[in-house]
Amino acid sequence: MFFNLVILVALFLVDFAPASCEVGAFIYNGFQxxxxxxxxxxxxTSNDLLLLTDSKTKDQGHAFYPNPIHFKNSPNGTAFSFSTTFVFSIRSDYRSMSGHGLVFIIAPQRGLxxxxxxxxxxxxxxxxxxNRSNHVVGVELDxxxxxxFGDIxxxxxxxxxxxxxxxAVHTAGYFDDTGLFHNLTLASGQTMQVWVDYDGSTKQIKVTIAPLHVGKTVRSLLAMxxxxxxxLDQNMYVGFxxxxxxxxxxxxILGWSFKINGKAQELSQLPRLGRREESRFLTITLTLISLVLLVVAILSGSLCKKEEEVWLSSTRLKIGQAQAQLR
Incomplete structure (x- = not known):
C-alpha cells in the first residue's frame, strides 16, 4: 500500500511539472x-525554406518556435546561458535597394x-x-x-x-583569423550564418556572422x-x-538551432535556394535606355553604319551581362 502511494504521488508531481522545462533545445535543418x-x-515554401516576407507583399512576417523556453528558475532569478545559430538569405528584386531586414528575437509572447x-x-x-515593459531582446540584420534609431x-x-x-552595432562583416575585417552585404542574396551566444555567468553577449562556407570565426563581430x-521573463518565446x-x-531562413545552457547543435543538409529571380523593372529600364541612346545617335548622324553595328553589339552584350547578374 505504501508503495502504491509513492507511485501516485510521483505521477501527481509529473502531471504538474512545467511543460516548458522539457524544452531546452531544438534544431531545424530545413522546415519540412x-x-x-x-x-x-x-x-x-515547397522546398523546406522559412520565408518571412516575399517580393509580392509589403508587410511583416513572424515565425516562432511554438513552445515557451525556460530562461530562469524564478521571476527575479539569473538568466541562463543560451546559444543559437541560423542560416539566412535576403534577396531583393532590386540590387541597390532592399527593405528592411530581419531580427532574431526573444519575446514574452508569440504575437507581437x-x-x-x-x-x-x-x-x-x-x-x-x-519601453522597458517590452521585455524583448533582438539581434537585427538591418x-x-x-x-x-541612430543607425550607422x-x-x-x-x-x-x-x-x-x-x-551595440557594427557594419555587417566578419574578422578572419588574422584580424582582417571583411565586409558583407546583407541583402546580396548570399547565404550567411549567424551565431548568438549569451553567457549567464559573465553576462556577455556575442554575435558572429559569416558566409556559410566560411564557418564561425574566432573573433565575434559584436561582444558586450x-x-x-x-x-527576460521566466518563460519566453524565440523566433524571427x-x-x-x-x-x-x-x-x-534555411535552418535554425537553439539550446539553453549549452552550445546550439550544428546545422547540416540545409535546403537550397532557387535561382535568383530576374528583375523585370531593371531589364526593361536598361532596354529603354539603350533604345533611346540608339535613336539619338542615329538622328544626330554621329555614327556611321559600321560604328552603329559595333555599338549595337556592345549594347546587347551589356544588357545580357546585366540580366545574367540579376539571375
Missing part, C-alpha cells in the same frame, strides 16, 4: 516539419501586438518602441538606414534591448557585457521578425 507558429505573411512593418521591422510601433548605415548588425536603437536577467516596405524583398 512545419512545427512553427507563423503569422503575417510568413510561410513555409501593435507591431508595425516598415522600419519597425515588425517588432514595435511609435508608441512602445524603447538593411536600411533609419536616422530615428544601411547594412549593419545590432543588438536590441526593448527597442530598435541598438545598444549586458545582464539580460531583468529583461521581418518587414519589407518600401522595397519588396525575400527574407529566408
Amino acid at each position: 516539419s512545419g512545427n512553427l507558429s507563423l503569422d503575417g505573411i510568413a510561410k513555409l 501586438q501593435g507591431a508595425m512593418p516598415n522600419h519597425y521591422l515588425g517588432l514595435f510601433n511609435s508608441t512602445n518602441n524603447g 538593411t536600411t538606414f533609419t536616422e530615428e 548605415n544601411e547594412n549593419h548588425v545590432g543588438i536590441d534591448i526593448n527597442g530598435l536603437k541598438s545598444v 557585457k549586458y545582464d539580460l536577467s531583468p529583461i 521578425s521581418s518587414s519589407t516596405d518600401p522595397v519588396p524583398t525575400h527574407h529566408y
Whole structure:
C-alpha cells in the first residue's frame, strides 16, 4: 500500500511539472516539419525554406518556435546561458535597394501586438518602441538606414534591448583569423550564418556572422557585457521578425538551432535556394535606355553604319551581362 502511494504521488508531481522545462533545445535543418507558429505573411515554401516576407507583399512576417523556453528558475532569478545559430538569405528584386531586414528575437509572447512593418521591422510601433515593459531582446540584420534609431548605415548588425536603437552595432562583416575585417552585404542574396551566444555567468553577449562556407570565426563581430536577467521573463518565446516596405524583398531562413545552457547543435543538409529571380523593372529600364541612346545617335548622324553595328553589339552584350547578374 505504501508503495502504491509513492507511485501516485510521483505521477501527481509529473502531471504538474512545467511543460516548458522539457524544452531546452531544438534544431531545424530545413522546415519540412512545419512545427512553427507563423503569422503575417510568413510561410513555409515547397522546398523546406522559412520565408518571412516575399517580393509580392509589403508587410511583416513572424515565425516562432511554438513552445515557451525556460530562461530562469524564478521571476527575479539569473538568466541562463543560451546559444543559437541560423542560416539566412535576403534577396531583393532590386540590387541597390532592399527593405528592411530581419531580427532574431526573444519575446514574452508569440504575437507581437501593435507591431508595425516598415522600419519597425515588425517588432514595435511609435508608441512602445524603447519601453522597458517590452521585455524583448533582438539581434537585427538591418538593411536600411533609419536616422530615428541612430543607425550607422544601411547594412549593419545590432543588438536590441526593448527597442530598435541598438545598444551595440557594427557594419555587417566578419574578422578572419588574422584580424582582417571583411565586409558583407546583407541583402546580396548570399547565404550567411549567424551565431548568438549569451553567457549567464559573465553576462556577455556575442554575435558572429559569416558566409556559410566560411564557418564561425574566432573573433565575434559584436561582444558586450549586458545582464539580460531583468529583461527576460521566466518563460519566453524565440523566433524571427521581418518587414519589407518600401522595397519588396525575400527574407529566408534555411535552418535554425537553439539550446539553453549549452552550445546550439550544428546545422547540416540545409535546403537550397532557387535561382535568383530576374528583375523585370531593371531589364526593361536598361532596354529603354539603350533604345533611346540608339535613336539619338542615329538622328544626330554621329555614327556611321559600321560604328552603329559595333555599338549595337556592345549594347546587347551589356544588357545580357546585366540580366545574367540579376539571375
